Amino acid sequence: MGSSGIIFDIKKFAVHDGPGIRTTVFLKGCPLRCAWCHNPEGIAAGPEIAVFADRCVKGCRDCLAACPRGALKKVRGIILLDRSLCDGCGACAEICSAEALRSAGRTVSVPEIMEEVARDIPFYRESGGGVTFSGGEPLAQPAFLRELLLDCRARGIHAVVDTSGHAPFSLFEELLPLVDLFLFDLKVIDDESHRRFTGVSNRLILENLEKLSCSGAPLSVRVPLIPGVNDADRDLKAMAEFRDALPGRHPLHLLPYHRGYAAKRLRLGLDAVLPDTAPPSGELQERAGKIFAGNGSTVIIGG
Ligand code: SF4
Numbered sequence: 001m002g003s004s005g006i007i008f009d010i011k012k013f014a015v016h017d018g019p020g021i022r023t024t025v026f027l028k029g030c031p032l033r034c035a036w037c038h039n040p041e042g043i044a045a046g047p048e049i050a051v052f053a054d055r056c057v058k059g060c061r062d063c064l065a066a067c068p069r070g071a072l073k074k075v076r077g078i079i080l081l082d083r084s085l086c087d088g089c090g091a092c093a094e095i096c097s098a099e100a101l102r103s104a105g106r107t108v109s110v111p112e113i114m115e116e117v118a119r120d121i122p123f124y125r126e127s128g129g130g131v132t133f134s135g136g137e138p139l140a141q142p143a144f145l146r147e148l149l150l151d152c153r154a155r156g157i158h159a160v161v162d163t164s165g166h167a168p169f170s171l172f173e174e175l176l177p178l179v180d181l182f183l184f185d186l187k188v189i190d191d192e193s194h195r196r197f198t199g200v201s202n203r204l205i206l207e208n209l210e211k212l213s214c215s216g217a218p219l220s221v222r223v224p225l226i227p228g229v230n231d232a233d234r235d236l237k238a239m240a241e242f243r244d245a246l247p248g249r250h251p252l253h254l255l256p257y258h259r260g261y262a263a264k265r266l267r268l269g270l271d272a273v274l275p276d277t278a279p280p281s282g283e284l285q286e287r288a289g290k291i292f293a294g295n296g297s298t299v300i301i302g303g
């Protein structure tokens with residue numbers, strides 16, 4: 001026991017990541033590259049620097065002196081980071097009192113996280129909540145996740161794993177007895193589109209979803225609703241048919257796309273991938289909701 005892993009955030013009092021009031025722990029690293037990813041700081045496995053250029057103080061050069069790799073420079077008063085030189089050490093973020101440079105990702109031990117999580121046990125008990133492990137893809141750090149889940153079990157804390165589903169099924173099998181609920185993403189049913197918008201085939205994901213459902217695992221299916229990606233009737237119906245054919249009955253959450261991720265991507269030096277995509281209209285959300293509720297299943301719009 002006592003291993004460490006890399007996380008990029010801990011969100012307290014979360015109400016959209018499973019039942020009740022929860023603490024959500026975001027683990028870093030993901031095998032997918034979803035064009036709409038709302039947590040782009042969770043994609044890379046290692047620590048990285050987010051640049052809030054508008055906070056940089058005129059005349060200050062503290063971080064330039066602190067950087068051991070010469071990765072930072074200021075050009076006409078604007079702070080610039082050469083990511084090809086940066087190893088994410090975080091020295092610049094530590095010295096920047098203006099918080100213009102912030103570390104996305106830090107190494108933490110299981111006891112450190114659980115100490116933070118355990119502070120809110122009274123709220124979990126009162127609300128039927130607990131802890132949610134999200135990301136990134138939490139199964140990308142399997143030994144770390146397993147220890148966190150074991151500790152939750154030992155303390156009687158309800159544990160949710162929010163997953164892209166892209167991991168060997170043997171990992172799901174190993175974790176099954178320790179997980180109270182899986183939040184399982186079903187993003188795009190057409191494999192070619194899935195590859196185009198996420199960077200990987202959906203074959204393993206669909207197989208895992210079927211096997212997990214077959215195993216009787218408690219799970220909710222989460223579908224991001226993204227205009228121009230998966231909002232055509234044929235796509236929504238194909239996803240609904242797939243969900244309806246699963247052996248278990250699982251509630252479905254429709255997660256409307258929003259643009260909040262674009263600024264985060266820019267701060268990490270990433271281009272916006274869907275710059276012209278607008279959030280789904282109320283009419284589209286209603287239509288999609290009706291398609292997924294076709295067999296009488298529960299459909300929840302939102303987290
Ligand atoms: S330490 Fe912060 S405020 Fe100073 S130059 Fe660097 S980014 Fe700007």
Ligand code: SF4
Nearest residue numbers: 067086088089090092
């Ligand atoms: S994280 Fe380290 S290497 Fe990267 S810019 Fe900051 S000080 Fe330099």
